Amino acid sequence: MANRNGARFLAAAAGSVLAQTMADLELVIADDASGDESRDIAAGLARRDPRVRLLPLAAAGGAGAARNAAIAAASGDWLAVMDSDDLMHPERLERLLAAAQDLGADAVADDLIHFGEDPAAAGRTLLQGLAATAPFVLDAAMLLACEGADPSLPAFGYLKPLIRRAALGALRYDTALRIGEDFDLYLRLVAAGARFVVVPEPLYLYRRHTASLSHRQSVAGVTAILAAHDRFAAAQPNGGALGPLLAARRRNLERMLRFETLVARIRAGQVAAAAGALVRSPRLLAGLARSAADRVRRRAAPPRAGELRLVLTAAGGGAGAAVPPPGPGQLALVVPGRPPRVGFPSEPLAPLASRLSALAARHVLHVTGATPETAYVAAMVPPAAGDAPAA
DSSP: OEESSOHHHHHHHHHHHHTOSOOOOOEEEEEESOSSSHHHHHHHHHHHOTTEEEEEESSOOOHHHHHHHHHHHOOOSEEEOOBTTOEEOTTHHHHHHHHHHHHTOSEEEEEEEEEESSGGGOSOBTTGGGOOOSOEEOOHHHHHHTTTTOTTSOOGGGOOOEEEHHHHTTOOOOTTOSSSHHHHHHHHHHHTTOOEEEEEEEEEEEEEOTTOSTTOOOHHHHHHHHHHHHHHHHTSOTTOTTHHHHHHHHHHHHHHHHHHHHHHHHHTTOHHHHHHHHHHOTTHHHHHHHHHHHHHHHHTOOOOOOEEEEEEEEOSSOTTEEEOOSSTTEEEEEEOOOOOSSOOOSSOSHHHHHHHHHHHHHSEEEEEOOSHHHHHHHTTOOOOSSSSOOO
């Protein structure tokens, strides 16, 4: 777990790791020269639980450098990557490890449930558009396609995998990258022959908030990604099968760089230079329009609607099928059967997880349920806009 100035969410993130049903683990927190209370929080966690180790880094080197330090310090045969503002389902590591062993995977990742302070960030999962009910292999072609040739694919670079240390070998995060470092590592990992399997269970809760770095691009950031892309492309055999996909991704990165350059010029008040860029590339206007629409959408998000008691009932109905509310301030949801330890649901779980995320964005949820099936689903409910997990 890399952390920089993440004191607000660190205790909850670490708590979700230490509450895993697979208790044989260590949590290595690599603190990237934080200036807040992060180190005190991590040190307190380490005093209370010997499975926690704090690595206080002397100078800020970015998430990649912090993760590399944590990898070097870790002793496990499997390495799980987690951000210090996110949360894990309590069964996540046990189920991912079982799936990896059953499927012969070198890396295994699950679906991400989006939530955050901005209600517009909630109500979806990363893999929802795939409607998957079975695991699939993520290879270099599919990774590249999601960033260029096939925009309908989800952004697989956001996945948070469990990786076999032996498969990772000497590969490490590129410390020149302050954004996109995950995608770069996954691409090099699968290109080296690792079998990367994605399972369609939504077990990782991915927080979006104002301090998040993963969605904030810049000229310097995109330039570094472009350089890493070119290094990878140069190492591929001439005329290889990845050639068209690499070219499509490079074109996409070039468009991103033009857009970020335009935004930087607008912010700097360089009106003539910005106007010239728009004349040369009129399509940049569409990007500006999308950015403006996104800001309007965030500001127009409906207000929170108070507390809601969510009553979960296990039955044979469809995932997330609603039944009439049992009373004022209550909502009943029928949830599907809990997938076996090594197995996958008969229907996509993403719609149910998305609905739970949307409800949590509008309400302070109080979840009740009395069966293993309902407990499994209740753990997918994100916390409210505050720091603590949902009750």
